[in-house]
Amino acid sequence: MSRLTEIHQQHGAVMGERNGVAIPASYCTADEEHQAVRKNILLSDYSHFGIAAISGESAWSLLNQLVSGDVSSIRDEQAMYSLLLDEQGHIITDLYIACDDERFLLLSEWVSGETLCEMLRAKLAGNEEEFEDIESIESLTPEWGMLHFEGPYAWELLAEVYGMDVIGLPFQEHMHVEDDLILLRSGKHGEYSYKLMGPQELLADVWKQMLAAGEKYDMRAGGLNYQRMARLENPCWEPDVFNAYTSCPIALQMQWAVRYDKDGFTGQESLSGRVEQGASHRVVGMTIAGKPQAVPQRGDKVMFEGNCIGEVIVCDYSADLEACLGRLFLTDAWAWADIDAYQVVTASGPVAVMTSAVPFARNYSFLINPSEHSYVDSTRPRDLLQQFEWQKQKEEQAQAEKDALAAAVDNAPKA
The missing domain is CATH 3.30.1360.120 (Probable tRNA modification gtpase trme; domain 1)
Incomplete structure (x- = not known):
């Protein structure tokens, strides 16, 4: 321990x-x-988090043949988000790759450091001459x-x-x-x-x-x-949430994490073939304004004009946004955002839903500028909203002082 x-x-x-x-x-x-x-x-x-390290002059090249992103795009002290796929083009895990001086660090929420090392060694096996400059592969x-x-x-x-x-x-x-x-x-x-x-x-x-x-x-x-x-x-990728439905980056709308234009990587051929064929289903966001009597549950059917077009993957009520939020697994033809014509069949009856792009949250960090705001410094506003309020108060105070000065001048005895 x-x-x-x-x-x-x-x-x-x-x-x-x-x-x-x-x-x-x-x-x-x-x-x-x-x-x-x-x-x-x-x-x-x-x-x-599993953490692994790989070092050597050809470490980036070996990594580039393993992950879906382009490792050549990052430099020392930079990092990137990417995917590790199997040969069928399905997600094994997502991960961060950090370029740290003479090595790369691999950080995964879902597999161990040793599992990351095993995948690197498997990619290296039989290609030692191509990657002869690999110095070490180790779990941290x-x-x-x-x-x-x-x-x-x-x-x-x-x-x-x-x-x-x-x-x-x-x-x-x-x-x-x-x-x-x-x-x-x-x-x-x-x-x-x-x-x-x-x-x-x-x-x-x-x-x-x-x-x-x-x-x-x-x-x-x-x-x-x-x-x-x-x-x-x-929303982000979570195996426990999505794997029962799909682990395909295309269906998950995660193609932004895949670089098809780089040299071959594990799963690229299968994934490229799936792009040409088109996905049969896709994941799309959903919202319900307010809190309905029946919150849709995983597996509830999604209906349109009497036809089942998919299922609910996950749904719950967000008090912060005062709405039910979730993800749907829909037939590709119906997997579009901003459609309000679908219904989810819950145990208590049908509930109207609106499809939506993600994310949903109004992140508070967007209102914070570290150069101007502070939680603990009382001389600075905490956030953009307070800053506007402070500015408004200053303007009102300046105007009041201006009006008071004008009134004093008007009321002054005349010579």
């Missing part, structure tokens, strides 16, 4: 398991943790772990602890902090999001440090249960 796990248990976390790793499922209610993500900061243990987990800071003011906490360079860190880039820790800005839920990775022993100390430093930001510690609502509002 790691020190980090001991800390979680000592502080009352409800433990669960993800990717074969014991990890907090929750510290408080999922709603409280979700609100922290949307309004403040949530600190979570993401040590379920479970010795390494990961902490996740997410929320509109995550940048401010991390800048306080690790310096102002954090504020200028672009999305999908990373920096080294302290001696052996790497901070990567990336995320799937639409808010400011940072992954801090390194040796488990160091992260245990960081966890305690951040709990103390985060108090004035109203930061919460959390588990992974908050992801259900966060990913309902900002």
